[in-house]
Amino acid sequence: MNLKKYLKEIRQCRNQDRLLEELKIQDNYMVLLYGNPEDLFPKVTDAFRASPQKEGIRDEWCLDRDGLNNKTFNYKPGTAIVQVEKGSHAFFMRHTDRIDGADHSVWLSFHPYQGLSLEDSLPSTESDWLKMASAIAGFGEYVLRKKLAARFPAVNINHVPK
DSSP, X not given: OOHHHHHXXXXXXXXXXXXXXXXXXXXXXXXXXXXOHHHHHXXXXXXXXTTTSTTSOSSOEEEEEEOSSEEEEEETTSXXXXXXXXXXXXXXXXXXXXXXXXXXXXXXXXXXXXXXXXXXXXXXXXXXXXXXXXXXXHHHHHHXXXXXXXXXXXXXXXXXXX
């Protein structure tokens, strides 16, 4: 399955079991990005900051935590956060995680909750997972629009723009 088809599937899916089991929407949902980290990291974090405008992520996000090489954004529709990190994630340094021989330089991790206390905000309803799926789809659509090289390891999709 290619990225465009996958995003369409998660946008349209209303079944929690299918989201979790087949489409692999889960806590710590990773997206790996490839390119110069000095250009890519600010481009992506600026897109979250500019949301929901045309050039940004088209869903509404707000900055939660602001570090030098990491930023966390809350999904305004609720029940999702994304961490954006500059650098490589040690777990995804295998040969199979490379695109055209290159390692990723920025990674994102989506979580189905908001706020600082994980125990108080774990997803409890199907709606929580649907919101997280929508957040992932919105970012994936940004990847397509901006022609970013990306890997969605949970579903083994590599997107290499043409």
